Amino acid sequence: MPTEQEKRWIEAWRTAGPELERIRREELRNLTDDAGLEMLGAFAEPNRDSNGLVIFQAWMSRLRILELQKHLRLCESS
Numbered sequence: 001m002p003t004e005q006e007k008r009w010i011e012a013w014r015t016a017g018p019e020l021e022r023i024r025r026e027e028l029r030n031l032t033d034d035a036g037l038e039m040l041g042a043f044a045e046p047n048r049d050s051n052g053l054v055i056f057q058a059w060m061s062r063l064r065i066l067e068l069q070k071h072l073r074l075c076e077s078s
Contacts, residue, residue, distance in 0.1 A: 028069055
């Protein structure tokens, strides 16, 4: 059974969660492609100590974020 303090924390996060998600979506929507790529390190030199699989996984992660940005823009426009 949660304590009173834990109940207050739970309620605070229940209230803050949707607002934080709204802010995150708004920031992603307003992010330009170049700014997003820069944040993801797309323009940085790859670490030569990493193997090919690690580099590939990093690029796939970046691609997924860009695809999510496109999806958010499409959802907004419809």
